[in-house]
Amino acid sequence: MNESKKLLEINELSISFGGLNAVTDVNFYINSGEIFGLIGPNGAGKTTLFNMITGVYLPTKGNVTFDGKVVSGKKTYQINNIGIARTFQNIRLFREMSAIDNVMLAMNKETNYNLLQCIFGTSKYVSEEKKIFDKAMKLLDFMGIAEFYNYKAMNLPYGQQRKLEIARALASDPKLLLLDEPAAGMNPTETAELADIVRKIREKLNVTILLIEHDMSFVMSLCERIVVLDYGKLIANGTPQEIKNNPKVIAAYLGGE
Amino acid sequence: MDKLRKKRLLNNGIAIVLVIVLYVLLEILIRTELLNPIGFTSDFFKKMFINIILAVSLNLVTGFLGQLSLGHAGFMSVGAYTAALITIHADLPIYIEFPLALLAGGLMAVVFGLIVGIPCLRLKGDYLAILTLGFGEIIKVIMTNLKGLTNGASGLNAIPSYSKFGYVYFISILTVYIIYKFIKSRHGRAVISIRENEIAAESCGVNLTYYKLFAFLIASFFAGIAGGLYAHNIGYIAPKTFDYNYSIEILIMVVLGGMGSITGSVVAACALTIIPQLLKYMNLGQYQMLLYSIILIAIMLFRPYGLMGKYEFSLSKLLNKGKRASQGGTENE
Amino acid sequence: MDIFILQLINGLSLGSIYALVALGYSMVYGIVKLINFAHGDIIMVSCFTMYTAMEIAGLPLLVSIPLTLILTAVLGIIIEKLAYDRLISKGVERISLLITAIGVSIFLQSTFQLIFKADSLRYQAFLPSKTISLFGIEPSLKSVVTIIVSLVLMLALTLFVKLTKVGKAMRAASEDASAAKLMGINTSNVVAFTFAIGSLLAAVAGILYFESYPRIEPYMGGMLGLKAFVAAVIGGIGSIPGAMAGGLILGVAEAMTVSIGLSSYSDAVVFGILIIMLVLKPSGLFGKNIREKV
Numbered sequence: 086m087n088e089s090k091k092l093l094e095i096n097e098l099s100i101s102f103g104g105l106n107a108v109t110d111v112n113f114y115i116n117s118g119e120i121f122g123l124i125g126p127n128g129a130g131k132t133t134l135f136n137m138i139t140g141v142y143l144p145t146k147g148n149v150t151f152d153g154k155v156v157s158g159k160k161t162y163q164i165n166n167i168g169i170a171r172t173f174q175n176i177r178l179f180r181e182m183s184a185i186d187n188v189m190l191a192m193n194k195e196t197n198y199n200l201l202q203c204i205f206g207t208s209k210y211v212s213e214e215k216k217i218f219d220k221a222m223k224l225l226d227f228m229g230i231a232e233f234y235n236y237k238a239m240n241l242p243y244g245q246q247r248k249l250e251i252a253r254a255l256a257s258d259p260k261l262l263l264l265d266e267p268a269a270g271m272n273p274t275e276t277a278e279l280a281d282i283v284r285k286i287r288e289k290l291n292v293t294i295l296l297i298e299h300d301m302s303f304v305m306s307l308c309e310r311i312v313v314l315d316y317g318k319l320i321a322n323g324t325p326q327e328i329k330n331n332p333k334v335i336a337a338y339l340g341g342e
Numbered sequence: 343m344d345k346l347r348k349k350r351l352l353n354n355g356i357a358i359v360l361v362i363v364l365y366v367l368l369e370i371l372i373r374t375e376l377l378n379p380i381g382f383t384s385d386f387f388k389k390m391f392i393n394i395i396l397a398v399s400l401n402l403v404t405g406f407l408g409q410l411s412l413g414h415a416g417f418m419s420v421g422a423y424t425a426a427l428i429t430i431h432a433d434l435p436i437y438i439e440f441p442l443a444l445l446a447g448g449l450m451a452v453v454f455g456l457i458v459g460i461p462c463l464r465l466k467g468d469y470l471a472i473l474t475l476g477f478g479e480i481i482k483v484i485m486t487n488l489k490g491l492t493n494g495a496s497g498l499n500a501i502p503s504y505s506k507f508g509y510v511y512f513i514s515i516l517t518v519y520i521i522y523k524f525i526k527s528r529h530g531r532a533v534i535s536i537r538e539n540e541i542a543a544e545s546c547g548v549n550l551t552y553y554k555l556f557a558f559l560i561a562s563f564f565a566g567i568a569g570g571l572y573a574h575n576i577g578y579i580a581p582k583t584f585d586y587n588y589s590i591e592i593l594i595m596v597v598l599g600g601m602g603s604i605t606g607s608v609v610a611a612c613a614l615t616i617i618p619q620l621l622k623y624m625n626l627g628q629y630q631m632l633l634y635s636i637i638l639i640a641i642m643l644f645r646p647y648g649l650m651g652k653y654e655f656s657l658s659k660l661l662n663k664g665k666r667a668s669q670g671g672t673e674n675e
Numbered sequence: 676m677d678i679f680i681l682q683l684i685n686g687l688s689l690g691s692i693y694a695l696v697a698l699g700y701s702m703v704y705g706i707v708k709l710i711n712f713a714h715g716d717i718i719m720v721s722c723f724t725m726y727t728a729m730e731i732a733g734l735p736l737l738v739s740i741p742l743t744l745i746l747t748a749v750l751g752i753i754i755e756k757l758a759y760d761r762l763i764s765k766g767v768e769r770i771s772l773l774i775t776a777i778g779v780s781i782f783l784q785s786t787f788q789l790i791f792k793a794d795s796l797r798y799q800a801f802l803p804s805k806t807i808s809l810f811g812i813e814p815s816l817k818s819v820v821t822i823i824v825s826l827v828l829m830l831a832l833t834l835f836v837k838l839t840k841v842g843k844a845m846r847a848a849s850e851d852a853s854a855a856k857l858m859g860i861n862t863s864n865v866v867a868f869t870f871a872i873g874s875l876l877a878a879v880a881g882i883l884y885f886e887s888y889p890r891i892e893p894y895m896g897g898m899l900g901l902k903a904f905v906a907a908v909i910g911g912i913g914s915i916p917g918a919m920a921g922g923l924i925l926g927v928a929e930a931m932t933v934s935i936g937l938s939s940y941s942d943a944v945v946f947g948i949l950i951i952m953l954v955l956k957p958s959g960l961f962g963k964n965i966r967e968k969v
Contacts, residue, residue, distance in 0.1 A: 139545060141541065141544075141545075160544070160549075161541075161544040161545055162544045162545075162546075162547050162548055162549045162550070165544075165545055165546060165547040166547050170545070170546075171545055173541075173542065173545075177539045177541060177542035178538075178539070178542070179534065179535045179538035179539060179542065179543070180538055180539075181534070181537075181538055181602070181652060182531070182534060182535065182538060186531055189528070189531060190528075190531040190532060190535050190543075190546055190548070191546040191547060192528075193528050193531070193532055193546075193547060193548060194547050196528045198527075198528070200524065200527070200529065203523055203524070203526075203527040203528075203529075204519075204520050204523050204524075206523075210527075214528075217528075253546060254546075256546075257546060257547050404770070408768075408770060409770075410770055410773050410774070412777070461950045461953045461954050462953055465953065465957045468710055468769065468773065469908075469953060469957075471710065471773060472710070472901075472904060472905065472908065472949070473946070473949065473950070473953075475901060476901065476905070476942075476945070476946035476949065477946070479898065479901070479942055479946075480942060480943045480946055483939060483940065483942055483943055484943070486939070487939050487940070586897065587781075590777065590781060593774070593777070597774055601770070628788075628789065629785075629789070631781055631784070631785040631788075632781075632782065632785040632786060632789065634781060635778045635779070635780075635781035635782035635785060636778075636782065637778075638774060638775070638777065638778030638781070639758055639775055639778035639779065639782065642762065642767075642771050642772075642774055642775040642778065643758070643761060643762070643775070646767060646768075646771050
């Protein structure tokens with residue numbers, strides 16, 4: 086927002102599954118500090134795009150650059166390590182682990198002790214564990230779910246599970262956060278609260294955000310720029326106002342030609 | 343902070359005392375030969391604690407990592423042969439030779455773990471089950487055919503009986519402690535997250551292949567150690583000692599106790615050492631495997647989480663029970 | 676050269692037995708994603724049934740064979756209904772299914788061990804041990820019969836799966852079991868039927884196997900089944916032509932290992948091939964790359 090530096094660039098990105106082109110020649114970029122929306126009808130290839138950005142799928146053509154470096158071809162965990170974190174459309178928490186352990190897990194790379202130190206319970210081990218425990222508690226508090234830190238993830242109510250997943254994604258100190266339908270299944274109050282949280286993540290934690298969402302008022306009020314996918318192709322790119330008035334977008338959503 | 347440290351020291355102190363008390367009690371039981379008539383001899387108790395090592399280490403792979411391994415006895419075999427060959431051929435004092443032999447056995451098992459683990463642990467799916475099962479069989483073939491080294495099918499005998507009950511007991515306790523610590527560490531969290539959801543784990547920065555291999559190799563190492571202890575307890579090993587059925591016996595301990603519960607593995611290892619001994623005592627030994635298979639199917643059908651689920655016994659929780667109750671504990675299922 | 680071709684025919688004969696067994700693994704895995712560890716023991720059961728019918732009950736060959744085939748297929752269905760059906764419909768974790776399968780396997784082994792004791796039994800092979808003359812080489816009659824019977828069965832299975840209604844339901848369930856269910860296919864019955872066909876093929880494999888290796892014992896199914904599963908993985912699990920190709924490759928590789936005098940290492944060779952395959956092409960020769968939906 087302030088510094089218009091390109092953080093993420095999507096170049097000619099395409100993928101096909103067994104002859105079916107799920108995403109075709111998509112180009113756009115996200116500036117550092119933006120809240121960026123990715124919308125489109127069901128099956129338009131939005132989540133597939135997320136999966137290519139995070140290395141779950143390998144694009145058949147094109148690439149993704151992050152911070153000026155090509156990330157396509159790297160493994161998912163490596164992409165997380167260089168600063169891209171995500172949530173999932175169908176929540177994927179570590180169900181049997183406690184909320185705090187879910188978050189602490191994502192700090193593995195910055196936790197600095199080896200096997201021997203943990204076996205002997207050295208002060209290094211104790212202090213490192215305490216460091217990430219405190220940081221994880223702060224994140225849970227930031228998301229407003231600190232009181233549930235000791236609950237198994239599977240025992241949290243649905244809305245809290247969504248928040249926990251965001252907390253977990255933030256735990257790896259990402260520069261870019263990908264949110265896949267964060268407001269799905271939420272009521273209007275919860276959705277409004279979520280919008281505040283997303284803004285707060287950008288302001289307080291300095292994280293750029295790319296989100297997929299079906300709730301139009303949520304996207305339009307929150308995002309500074311939006312791209313629209315339809316049948317795997319990018320059909321519009323602009324500010325919420327431009328998107329709203331774009332005839333192609335209206336056609337795609339109404340199912341016309 | 344200081345108060346916490348004091349409490350931890352106190353809990354550790356109590357735990358150490360309990361471990362020693364149990365040792366003294368068992369040692370008395372063994373020395374007085376009180377239970378010898380029903381077959382609970384010193385060999386029996388050693389076998390029990392060796393089984394604990396095996397069950398707890400396999401639980402790391404099958405319970406915590408969520409990968410099925412069917413060749414745990416194969417790694418045990420590697421450890422047993424390596425350790426036995428060292429103590430038979432080396433001419434060193436026991437207090438150097440025996441730890442060295444055990445360690446070498448464990449490390450050799452790790453080497454074989456790498457050979458088995460690398461091709462299949464980078465893949466998703468049930469490949470580990472197949473390859474470990476095959477591995478158990480191949481080890482048998484190799485040990486039978488390397489006649490110059492292993493004396494073929496007739497096996498190695500005259501292995502010195504170094505495995506005194508005390509050694510087995512304390513190594514077993516140490517193993518349980520190390521694996522428990524591992525599970526509670528950042529490494530343990532990574533391993534469990536893979537079981538819970540591979541894709542999410544990887545998206546959180548967990549290197550799947552690295553941690554799968556890590557857990558698998560630790561388990562192999564302890565299986566190798568257990569093999570070394572076994573060889574120096576019985577004094578005789580042959581390729582068929584460590585067959586598929588032994589691997590399955592260990593798996594049943596893990597499943598019965600609860601995949602993902604170290605406490606469960608310990609309890610089940612004890613129970614499944616006692617039961618066959620009692621069956622043998624009652625002349626029903628031939629029904630052991632049939633009974634095991636029924637236990638296995640019944641657990642999966644009616645109680646898939648095993649006896650203990652994912653419960654862990656914790657001394658500090660037990661001691662703090664009163665305090666906890668007032669805070670409204672939230673972590674139980 | 677002639678010896679080489681003879682060994683090749685022996686290998687193809689063994690390989691076609693692996694292929695028949697591999698088909699059972701592959702079809703079941705395709706639909707319920709279960710490595711049915713008890714499948715190898717089905718072979719053992721079929722052999723003991725055959726032995727009981729021929730040697731103990733003294734039934735004629737033409738009664739014994741159909742009886743064995745029917746009983747084995749029924750056993751396949753019973754196992755599926757008693758042990759797996761509940762778990763599959765509950766949608767439990769795969770590791771629970773695998774462990775159940777191992778339980779069933781040990782159950783069959785130990786039951787037959789208790790009934791027939793440990794000693795291995797023999798029965799009189801019904802095919803004569805002679806060679807026949809074929810394009811100047813003289814393979815044994817048994818090998819040739821084994822290869823022909825297997826080929827015919829595999830062809831029949833391919834046509835069955837392609838053309839019949841049940842076959843189509845099987846393919847649909849294999850593609851996407853829950854979608855097939857929504858389309859009105861009774862997947863539970865399809866699974867049971869798949870087990871029946873797999874067991875039937877295993878029974879044929881068992882009978883053919885014992886023409887060439889006439890010794891039966893309760894644990895014989897373990898290694899045979901495992902190798903057949905390896906064949907299914909090499910060919911690409913879930914693929915019918917893959918199971919055939921994988922079986923033949925393993926059979927030939929094993930026969931060649933034996934022919935150069937390393938028979939005691941033949942098991943190691945089988946798993947060596949598996950390891951190489953997993954490194955080079957984990958989805959197998961005919962397998963599809965399956966993407967998990969995220």
